[in-house]
Amino acid sequence: MSDKFTVEIISPDQTVLKQETKEVIIPSFEGQMGILNNHIPLITFLRPGIITIKAEGEKKYYVEEGTVEFSNNNLLILTSTVRDLANFDKSSINELLQKAEANLNTESTDKDRYVASYKIETLREISE
Amino acid sequence: MPSLDDLKKRIKSVKSTQKITKAMKMVAAAKLRKAQESAEKGRPYSQKMQNIILNLTKSINDPQNAPKLLVGTGEDKKYLCVVLTADRGLCGGFNSNICKLAKTNFKKILGEGKELNIITVGSKGHDQIKREYGKYVIKKFSFKDKKDISFNEADEVGKEIISLFNQNKFDKCIIFYNNFKNVITQIPQAQQIIPAETKNLKEGNDQNFSYEFEPEEDEILEDLLPKNISTQVFKALLENAASEQGSRMTAMDNATRNAGDLVDKLTIDYNRSRQASITKELIEIISGAESL
Numbered sequence: 001m002s003d004k005f006t007v008e009i010i011s012p013d014q015t016v017l018k019q020e021t022k023e024v025i026i027p028s029f030e031g032q033m034g035i036l037n038n039h040i041p042l043i044t045f046l047r048p049g050i051i052t053i054k055a056e057g058e059k060k061y062y063v064e065e066g067t068v069e070f071s072n073n074n075l076l077i078l079t080s081t082v083r084d085l086a087n088f089d090k091s092s093i094n095e096l097l098q099k100a101e102a103n104l105n106t107e108s109t110d111k112d113r114y115v116a117s118y119k120i121e122t123l124r125e126i127s128e
Numbered sequence: 129m130p131s132l133d134d135l136k137k138r139i140k141s142v143k144s145t146q147k148i149t150k151a152m153k154m155v156a157a158a159k160l161r162k163a164q165e166s167a168e169k170g171r172p173y174s175q176k177m178q179n180i181i182l183n184l185t186k187s188i189n190d191p192q193n194a195p196k197l198l199v200g201t202g203e204d205k206k207y208l209c210v211v212l213t214a215d216r217g218l219c220g221g222f223n224s225n226i227c228k229l230a231k232t233n234f235k236k237i238l239g240e241g242k243e244l245n246i247i248t249v250g251s252k253g254h255d256q257i258k259r260e261y262g263k264y265v266i267k268k269f270s271f272k273d274k275k276d277i278s279f280n281e282a283d284e285v286g287k288e289i290i291s292l293f294n295q296n297k298f299d300k301c302i303i304f305y306n307n308f309k310n311v312i313t314q315i316p317q318a319q320q321i322i323p324a325e326t327k328n329l330k331e332g333n334d335q336n337f338s339y340e341f342e343p344e345e346d347e348i349l350e351d352l353l354p355k356n357i358s359t360q361v362f363k364a365l366l367e368n369a370a371s372e373q374g375s376r377m378t379a380m381d382n383a384t385r386n387a388g389d390l391v392d393k394l395t396i397d398y399n400r401s402r403q404a405s406i407t408k409e410l411i412e413i414i415s416g417a418e419s420l
Contacts (some may be wrong), residue, residue, distance in 0.1 A: 044342040
């Protein structure tokens with residue numbers, strides 16, 4: 001049996017990616033989560049972070065939020081804020097970063113602050 | 129009988145109208161391709177989202193405590209109708225069809241003695257609806273200056289709907305839009321988005337997975353349901369954009385053809401009356417000569 005499964009990333013305006021892969025790492029809301037094939041059916045949502053898809057090469061995507069469903073060896077990622085790291089230019093990263101830093105102090109709930117802090121952390125990481 | 133000069137002017141004006149309608153048809157055809165593409169690309173997202181929600185709904189054991197956005201308030205008194213139309217006219221029956229469907233529903237809702245609130249998206253719909261139902265319109269959106277519809281606009285409408293729901297302003301929410309079937313057929317539709325309609329999704333989806341939820345399922349639902357509202361609005365906006373261009377293309381095609389027919393008819397009239405005046409002059413000359 002093959003050790004591969006299908007991963008699909010879909011945003012409201014297009015299908016960003018659909019391919020076979022061996023392993024995907026997603027920034028699930030409660031922590032990083034690695035998914036291999038034959039994972040049990042799963043529904044979760046994302047916090048800001050990086051999706052890593054390991055097939056022949058590695059592909060990385062930046063996301064801010066999203067919903068993930070895994071069933072029948074099919075991983076479905078629905079997100080409206082997906083950016084391919086390969087063509088994510090420095091200036092837009094910095095712009096997002098500045099906005100996020102400015103917003104951090106105005107977030108009212110713990111949950112919002114939690115999300116915002118991850119956003120900043122991820123953005124800092126990729127801007128280096 | 130109009131004079132020759134008048135006919136000439138008419139022909140000229142009809143011809144220039146024809147030029148305009150022809151140009152509009154071309155523009156609509158070009159825009160249609162883009163709009164249709166994005167409508168088709170947007171479909172998987174909203175479908176899959178519905179699927180996940182359906183799967184989540186199945187696993188809820190305690191409907192009493194389920195989020196209100198999913199199961200509704202349990203009452204049936206106040207309605208919110210969101211009417212999505214275009215910002216521009218000259219697209220055949222596109223706007224009127226949506227408004228007609230919406231108005232029939234309004235009548236029914238009011239006839240049953242229920243409370244009605246209306247949100248309009250797009251200025252054409254607002255113009256048509258405010259005449260009769262102006263006092264029910266609580267908010268209007270217009271994305272006239274936006275060239276392309278993006279998720280942000282849909283999110284704006286979605287957030288407004290949710291904030292109204294949280295203020296307990298309505299029990300049920302229905303959106304009206306045109307579903308893009310193909311270039312010549314667009315079907316006006318009424319879709320209930322709150323509480324989420326799951327009955328037409330249940331067929332053919334009998335696989336029952338016991339999902340692992342991370343974090344808890346109500347937290348996921350809390351995150352997902354508002355997103356789904358925006359997604360449904362977005363889908364409707366995309367379908368609408370494609371329908372608008374399709375409808376405009378057909379309407380302008382018809383207009384161009386009609387203008388062509390009219391020019392033909394007017395040209396015959398023109399030639400005929402020109403000939404008549406020539407004949408008349410000849411008769412006058414001949415009879416003048418005879419009388420000498």
